[in-house]
Amino acid sequence: MGAGLWARRSATLYLAAWLMLGLMLAGLFGAASGAGMGPSLLFALPLVLVYACVCGFSAYYLCRAYPLAKKSLARVAGVFFLTAAIAALLWCAAAAAWTALWQWLAPQMAVLTSPPVMAVMFGVGVLLYGMTACGHYLALEFERARLFETRELELRLLAQDAELRMLRTQIDPHFLFNSLNSISALTAIDAGAARDMTLRLAGFFRHTLGLEAHRKVSLADEVELVQRFLAIEQVRFGPRLSFACRVGDDAAQCLLPPMILQPLVENAVKHGIGGLLDGGMVTLSGERVGSQLKLWIENDIDPDEGMAAGRRDGNGNGSSKGEGRGIGLANVRQRLLAAYGIEASVHAARTQNTFRVDLVLPAQTGD
Numbered sequence: 001m002g003a004g005l006w007a008r009r010s011a012t013l014y015l016a017a018w019l020m021l022g023l024m025l026a027g028l029f030g031a032a033s034g035a036g037m038g039p040s041l042l043f044a045l046p047l048v049l050v051y052a053c054v055c056g057f058s059a060y061y062l063c064r065a066y067p068l069a070k071k072s073l074a075r076v077a078g079v080f081f082l083t084a085a086i087a088a089l090l091w092c093a094a095a096a097a098w099t100a101l102w103q104w105l106a107p108q109m110a111v112l113t114s115p116p117v118m119a120v121m122f123g124v125g126v127l128l129y130g131m132t133a134c135g136h137y138l139a140l141e142f143e144r145a146r147l148f149e150t151r152e153l154e155l156r157l158l159a160q161d162a163e164l165r166m167l168r169t170q171i172d173p174h175f176l177f178n179s180l181n182s183i184s185a186l187t188a189i190d191a192g193a194a195r196d197m198t199l200r201l202a203g204f205f206r207h208t209l210g211l212e213a214h215r216k217v218s219l220a221d222e223v224e225l226v227q228r229f230l231a232i233e234q235v236r237f238g239p240r241l242s243f244a245c246r247v248g249d250d251a252a253q254c255l256l257p258p259m260i261l262q263p264l265v266e267n268a269v270k271h272g273i274g275g276l277l278d279g280g281m282v283t284l285s286g287e288r289v290g291s292q293l294k295l296w297i298e299n300d301i302d303p304d305e306g307m308a309a310g311r312r313d314g315n316g317n318g319s320s321k322g323e324g325r326g327i328g329l330a331n332v333r334q335r336l337l338a339a340y341g342i343e344a345s346v347h348a349a350r351t352q353n354t355f356r357v358d359l360v361l362p363a364q365t366g367d
Contacts, residue, residue, distance in 0.1 A: 006320075019050035021043070021128070021367035025121075042261055048097060050123065051091050057130040058087060061120050063136040080133050088125030092118050101350055132295045176205075182236050188193035197235040204228045208259065216255035216339075216364070219293070223247060224257075228286060233269050240279025241269065247286040254293045257339050261297065262355050275302045293363040298356045329357070336361060 025044040037090040062083060065074045095118070178202050186194040207228060223245055231245050261284070268282045280300025287294055329348060336359070344361040 010252075014050075015052065018048055021048055025124070043098065043102065047091070049199060050094065051128070052085075054087060054091075055129050058083065059129060059136050060135040061142055063133060068137060080130065084126045084129035087129050088122045092122050092124045095121060115199055162355070169176060179232065182233070186236050189260055189335055193235050197229075197232055200228070200232040202233065206321065215258070217258045218252065218366075219247060219254050219256060219295075220252040220260055222256060222258065223252070223284065226261055229265060230269070230282070237269070237273065238277060240276070241273050242279070242281040244281060244283045245285075246283065248288065251286040251288040251293060251295075251363075252286060253365050256361060257291070257335050260332060260335060261361075263332060264297045267328045268297055268355070272299035276305045288363050293361050295359040295361075298354050298355055300353060301350070303352045303356050332359075 023041075023044075026046060057293070059080075062080065066079060068076060178364075179197075183194050183197050185198060204225075207225065223358065227243070227245075236243050265282060265284070273280045273282065283298045285296050328344065333346045336346060340361055344359070347358045348354050349358075
């Protein structure tokens with residue numbers, strides 16, 4: 001629809017420009033022959049419209065046949081000059097035949113053409129053909145640039161989608177391995193709880209199968225997914241694991257990449273609550289501030305835990321725990337970078353008793 005509208009507007013502007021030239025040519029014929037404006041218009045406008053069609057179609061196919069990027073400039077100029085001269089001569093011949101026809105049909109309204117007028121008409125015809133060819137070349141270059149931009153955008157979206165899928169495949173096995181290790185440890189303690197955790201895990205992955213890396217979900221759906229994950233972990237931790245959610249209604253409608261919070265909550269449980277004998281709380285908060293969606297996840301930690309083991313800066317330094325936490329944060333950073341570029345950010349900070357991860361991303365909704 002957009003291309004058709006653009007073509008109709010271009011054709012309208014093209015004909016309007018040629019009609020203006022027809023008025024000028026009518027004035028030239030009227031001044032040279034002494035005919036009135038009416039006979040001059042009846043004589044000039046049909047000639048101009050016919051020549052407009054000839055120039056338009058002829059120059060278009062020549063521009064297609066002789067692209068500037070593949071043909072030498074001298075050859076292109078020679079071909080177009082020869083074609084313009086032939087077209088202008090045919091136009092002058094048509095004007096002479098048109099004059100003869102008017103003299104036969106209505107001598108009193110005939111517009112006489114003199115050799116100087118025909119010479120001017122020939123020069124104008126060559127010039128108009130050249131201008132039409134230049135216009136076609138500009139239109140073809142514009143079309144080529146637009147097509148190139150469209151293909152570049154499609155390739156960029158495909159690359160982004162491939163990157164998101166790759167990061168997603170890194171997150172899913174990471175969570176699965178940790179969950180299977182938890183089930184294995186729970187089997188020796190409480191077989192019923194292990195079975196319950198297995199069923200919850202199956203339900204969790206059944207839910208995530210419907211998620212696509214390139215389709216965003218609402219924060220409300222993402223919170224529901226986090227709650228499913230925590231329900232699995234609570235089978236193992238019991239009352240030691242508490243969860244609080246403080247998300248505003250306007251923030252809950254905002255969109256974000258699927259499973260972007262799950263690895264952060266997983267880190268909070270495994271490396272935070274898992275190191276506390278009395279357990280602790282994981283808090284998920286979110287609010288919309290203007291055009292930004294701000295999220296943060298806090299969890300209690302062991303104040304005596306070594307800094308090397310407690311780092312979650314995404315560098316993967318320190319102990320194995322630090323490496324696991326680094327993978328989660330690094331994946332979240334890369335996914336946000338791929339989805340939003342510099343508009344999104346992730347910051348992690350540790351205090352004596354808590355660890356907090358802040359996410360800032362554009363506030364997008366379904367509308």
